[in-house]
Amino acid sequence: MDSTTLSEARSSTKYLESRLAQKVTSQDADSNFTIPIIDLAPSFSRSLDDRNKVAQQIRHACTTSGFFYITNHAIPEATRAGILKQAERFIKDYPRSKKEEIHLRYSTLGYGWEPGDYTSIAGDSETKEAFNWGYEAGLDKSGGDGEYTNLDGTTYCGNKWPDEEVLPGFYDGVREYYSEVLQLARHLFRLFALSLDLDEHHFDTMTTHPGGIARLLYYPPSTPPKQTSNSNLQIGLGAHSDYECFTLLHSSSTPGLEILTPHGTWHRASPVPGSFIVNVADFLMRWTNGIYKSTVHRVVNRGGEERYSVPFFFSVNYETLVETLPTCVGKDGHGGFIGDREDGYPQIRAGEYILERLNTTTKDGKGYFGNEAVFRGGSEK
Numbered sequence: 001m002d003s004t005t006l007s008e009a010r011s012s013t014k015y016l017e018s019r020l021a022q023k024v025t026s027q028d029a030d031s032n033f034t035i036p037i038i039d040l041a042p043s044f045s046r047s048l049d050d051r052n053k054v055a056q057q058i059r060h061a062c063t064t065s066g067f068f069y070i071t072n073h074a075i076p077e078a079t080r081a082g083i084l085k086q087a088e089r090f091i092k093d094y095p096r097s098k099k100e101e102i103h104l105r106y107s108t109l110g111y112g113w114e115p116g117d118y119t120s121i122a123g124d125s126e127t128k129e130a131f132n133w134g135y136e137a138g139l140d141k142s143g144g145d146g147e148y149t150n151l152d153g154t155t156y157c158g159n160k161w162p163d164e165e166v167l168p169g170f171y172d173g174v175r176e177y178y179s180e181v182l183q184l185a186r187h188l189f190r191l192f193a194l195s196l197d198l199d200e201h202h203f204d205t206m207t208t209h210p211g212g213i214a215r216l217l218y219y220p221p222s223t224p225p226k227q228t229s230n231s232n233l234q235i236g237l238g239a240h241s242d243y244e245c246f247t248l249l250h251s252s253s254t255p256g257l258e259i260l261t262p263h264g265t266w267h268r269a270s271p272v273p274g275s276f277i278v279n280v281a282d283f284l285m286r287w288t289n290g291i292y293k294s295t296v297h298r299v300v301n302r303g304g305e306e307r308y309s310v311p312f313f314f315s316v317n318y319e320t321l322v323e324t325l326p327t328c329v330g331k332d333g334h335g336g337f338i339g340d341r342e343d344g345y346p347q348i349r350a351g352e353y354i355l356e357r358l359n360t361t362t363k364d365g366k367g368y369f370g371n372e373a374v375f376r377g378g379s380e381k
């Protein structure tokens with residue numbers, strides 16, 4: 001890995017730690033924190049003006065809360081219900097011994113079955129259980145361009161699918177959902193481009209075989225089945241910001257997602273029926289010179305119901321080298337500069353940055369390179 005990418009990833013981790021150490025500055029500030037709901041219907045219009053109006057709402061959300069809901073996104077409800085069903089089947093019906101065969105410890109890319117205690121984002125013991133996978137051309141309706149490279153620059157297919165004899169139809173169910181959400185992410189990226197005063201197609205060539213890690217997540221009910229106080233919380237997923245460009249999150253109707261407000265309080269994001277939650281992730285924050293905000297969040301299932309969720313982390317093609325977007329550096333018209341840094345951030349490679357961030361979540365701190373996977377000639381066997 002190149003040393004600039006490594007040190008930039010490490011300083012992002014430090015930045016997260018500093019955000020978590022922040023003191024609560026106002027207890028009642030939560031009532032002022034809102035997550036906007038953006039109606040995507042006009043974004044499918046032929047009129048650029050309509051698309052720009054949606055883009056401006058996205059800009060507002062990305063420069064303030066860093067989170068927004070989207071409705072009228074055109075993904076059928078049956079497809080969304082279908083992936084939650086597959087999540088439940090994997091968690092409940094796939095035997096433990098078979099899960100062990102696709103344990104995360106055999107993957108250097110973070111794919112496969114992730115039992116709750118194998119990883120920890122912020123050092124908590126987490127109640128979640130997950131199945132993780134990444135982009136492969138067979139899951140892409142566009143067919144891709146055959147050039148997909150993994151986070152670490154290798155090109156083998158790293159996905160570890162459950163045995164279809166034991167869980168028939170799982171792969172097709174995943175493909176039905178993933179292919180839709182991938183196209184929606186590409187559509188959203190065009191709106192992000194407009195929102196950043198770039199050509200609408202600015203990111204198109206960078207997302208022909210994009211990074212797109214997804215997870216099926218399960219959070220058991222809390223015990224006892226009501227957790228209201230903030231002491232001794234059963235953390236489902238520890239406090240973190242996401243690493244890629246943006247995340248598209250779909251969840252069952254059980255609440256659990258909590259967002260750290262600028263005042264240091266945890267805002268409980270209520271599920272909005274039929275919507276996805278979109279949030280800015282660290283790579284895009286850096287790419288926009290800090291103008292778009294990635295926001296710290298966590299999951300606490302405080303009630304007596306099970307919770308399922310399916311985040312999709314969208315990135316550019318992993319081999320892409322990026323430097324700060326041209327519209328995010330320069331003078332601000334008041335004698336200062338826009339963004340965090342006058343000259344923007346140093347150039348980094350997308351996949352390497354994300355892999356380094358993921359590596360810090362493995363408990364022994366060794367990262368996925370410390371896993372038991374056997375390497376021969378750069379490809380995992």
Ligand SMILES: O=C(O)CCC(=O)C(=O)O
Nearest residue numbers: 217242251257299309311
């Ligand atoms: O389960 C959720 O609602 C959020 C999951 C999440 O934040 C993540 O996997 O990064």
Ligand SMILES: [Fe+2]
Nearest residue numbers: 240241242297
């Ligand atoms: Fe997240």
